[in-house]
Amino acid sequence: MGQSVLSISGATLARIAARTGTPVFVYSAEAIRAQMRALEAALAEVPHRIHYSVKANSSLAILALVRDLGAGVDIVSGGELARVLRCGFPAGDIVFSGVGKRPEELAAAVAAGVGLINLESEGELAALASVLPAGAPRVAVGIRVNPDVTTETHPYTQTGKSGMKFGVPLDQVVSLARRVADTRGLELRALGMHIGSQITSAEPYRSGAERLLGLVRAVQQEGITSLTTVDVGGGLGIAYGSGPALDPAAFASAVAPLARSTGLTLLVEPGRFLVGNAGVLLTRVLYHKRSGGREILVMDAGMNDFIRPSLYQAHHEVCVVDDGEIMLARPHASRIDGAAGEGEQGATVDIVGPNCESGDFLALGRQMPLVAPGALLAVLGAGAYGFGMGSNYNSRPRAAEVLLEGDRFGVIRERERPEDLMRGETTSPRWETV
Numbered sequence: 190m191g192q193s194v195l196s197i198s199g200a201t202l203a204r205i206a207a208r209t210g211t212p213v214f215v216y217s218a219e220a221i222r223a224q225m226r227a228l229e230a231a232l233a234e235v236p237h238r239i240h241y242s243v244k245a246n247s248s249l250a251i252l253a254l255v256r257d258l259g260a261g262v263d264i265v266s267g268g269e270l271a272r273v274l275r276c277g278f279p280a281g282d283i284v285f286s287g288v289g290k291r292p293e294e295l296a297a298a299v300a301a302g303v304g305l306i307n308l309e310s311e312g313e314l315a316a317l318a319s320v321l322p323a324g325a326p327r328v329a330v331g332i333r334v335n336p337d338v339t340t341e342t343h344p345y346t347q348t349g350k351s352g353m354k355f356g357v358p359l360d361q362v363v364s365l366a367r368r369v370a371d372t373r374g375l376e377l378r379a380l381g382m383h384i385g386s387q388i389t390s391a392e393p394y395r396s397g398a399e400r401l402l403g404l405v406r407a408v409q410q411e412g413i414t415s416l417t418t419v420d421v422g423g424g425l426g427i428a429y430g431s432g433p434a435l436d437p438a439a440f441a442s443a444v445a446p447l448a449r450s451t452g453l454t455l456l457v458e459p460g461r462f463l464v465g466n467a468g469v470l471l472t473r474v475l476y477h478k479r480s481g482g483r484e485i486l487v488m489d490a491g492m493n494d495f496i497r498p499s500l501y502q503a504h505h506e507v508c509v510v511d512d513g514e515i516m517l518a519r520p521h522a523s524r525i526d527g528a529a530g531e532g533e534q535g536a537t538v539d540i541v542g543p544n545c546e547s548g549d550f551l552a553l554g555r556q557m558p559l560v561a562p563g564a565l566l567a568v569l570g571a572g573a574y575g576f577g578m579g580s581n582y583n584s585r586p587r588a589a590e591v592l593l594e595g596d597r598f599g600v601i602r603e604r605e606r607p608e609d610l611m612r613g614e615t616t617s618p619r620w621e622t623v
């Protein structure tokens with residue numbers, strides 16, 4: 190499937206959990222490197238740049254790892270800009286995307302000298318023009334096109350269809366390109382798209398790329414000769430358990446013609462693809478109860494730590510952590526299915542969080558051994574949109590994060606403490622007259 194097959198021993202995970210406590214996210218550095226190698230190999234024949242989409246997992250140690258692999262970054266906020274600058278990414282390796290950039294975020298990006306700012310509306314062009322310092326070097330700008338393509342993903346992860354908030358509608362692109370070219374201090378360098386997330390078919394990339402190709406031609410026919418780059422976005426889908434994945438080679442062949450026939454450099458912005466299957470969430474069983482014929486395991490991690498099951502009805506494999514190897518990524522990742530027959534009685538189990546919400550679960554109706562309180566479980570595929578989408582709901586401190594590097598591990602983010610939860614709050618504000 191083009192996905193790397195990597196594993197972590199259960200004994201290693203159990204030792205980490207014993208040292209750090211739970212819940213804890215554990216990321217395999219080697220798994221991230223393997224995904225980067227796989228994508229580089231697929232794109233080897235095409236002039237390209239890989240820019241990691243920071244929002245998938247923005248922890249500094251993950252960013253540093255990606256930087257050391259030679260990738261650039263794709264950011265969507267001023268906060269992400271601060272993170273990548275702290276990590277030492279050269280400004281030229283930063284692409285600033287996003288539908289709602291504030292004027293002050295645009296100003297910060299210009300001041301930092303980021304390599305490309307992807308505009309998503311005419312209003313944003315005006316906002317950018319208004320923060321350009323006089324006499325400064327020209328700012329490289331891209332236009333994110335909404336190519337009006339359909340992707341077969343959860344509705345919340347579709348972004349490339351007409352009528353959605355993302356991108357510039359096809360029929361407005363050329364006139365916006367004209368206006369960018371006519372704006373003093375700006376240079377139109379790229380046209381791009383980002384059509385969604387967890388896309389497992391190459392087809393929407395192919396049709397999106399065809400539309401981008403037409404637009405590149407149309408813009409060049411306007412006499413605009415400054416384009417250097419076509420940005421095909423991210424969204425490359427990975428295998429969650431037995432689900433399908435996008436084959437990087439199929440992705441590459443869908444987008445390569447766009448680069449070949451235009452002579453422009455391809456920009457790819459993977460997030461989930463690089464880190465999703467590199468991470469697991471370790472969580473312990475607090476309690477077991479039986480209700481209405483269902484076996485329920487109440488865990489110490491829930492939607493505040495990992496919201497994807499609740500928000501997207503996302504399927505994540507959940508493994509009992511024992512001494513065996515836990516496969517991070519393969520089309521049939523479930524060890525539970527295999528383990529259930531071996532001695533222990535299998536059961537159908539709901540694995541739920543501790544929060545006061547019925548929608549707070551990690552997995553429902555799973556066939557697995559009915560383990561006792563204290564048992565350690567691993568939620569697989571938790572490296573992307575895991576920690577970063579976490580919250581303090583129910584005033585729960587956010588989990589710790591750990592990086593596994595060979596046979597060593599390091600805490601890359603401490604578990605939050607109760608004091609952290611109340612930072613900035615006061616019961617005696619400085620009252621001001623309205």
Ligand SMILES: *Cc1c(COP(=O)(O)O)cnc(C)c1O
Nearest residue numbers: 242286386423424458459460461
């Ligand atoms: C979120 C995002 C990405 C990455 O999406 P993945 O599905 O994680 O690959 C890339 N580009 C832009 C503009 C994004 O907003």
